[in-house]
Amino acid sequence: MQVYALDNVFIGNYPISPMKKEGKNSSGKVKLIYNKNLFIGIVVLILILAIIVIVLSKNNSKNPIDSKVSECYSDSECVPDSCCHATKCVSIDKKPDCKNKICSMDCESVLDCGIGRCSCIQNKCEVIKIN
Numbered sequence: 001m002q003v004y005a006l007d008n009v010f011i012g013n014y015p016i017s018p019m020k021k022e023g024k025n026s027s028g029k030v031k032l033i034y035n036k037n038l039f040i041g042i043v044v045l046i047l048i049l050a051i052i053v054i055v056l057s058k059n060n061s062k063n064p065i066d067s068k069v070s071e072c073y074s075d076s077e078c079v080p081d082s083c084c085h086a087t088k089c090v091s092i093d094k095k096p097d098c099k100n101k102i103c104s105m106d107c108e109s110v111l112d113c114g115i116g117r118c119s120c121i122q123n124k125c126e127v128i129k130i131n
Contacts, residue, residue, distance in 0.1 A: 089118035
């Protein structure tokens, strides 16, 4: 006995019309469209876990030196704070623009005439005397 549906032909409860299996394509692989919600859920879960790992790793990597403002990590990152007769040292990113500056040849500060130099001491730019 055949039972006819609008789109498909059935014998009992079994379709006999040529159609793809629900959820699978003709090669037997599961179609992505039927699992789209599951796929999106997995991707969102992975992204949330990745964000949590990144945030936790940044919080755990803080050390006492990083929690303070560090001006430098080496002597090469420290420069005089002014173009002429500087009395302090600053980080290289705060270096003054000394183009078109003319200075006297007087030795007025420790940094003048090779008496001292800038150095990175405990992550802070400092003036040190040269012995």
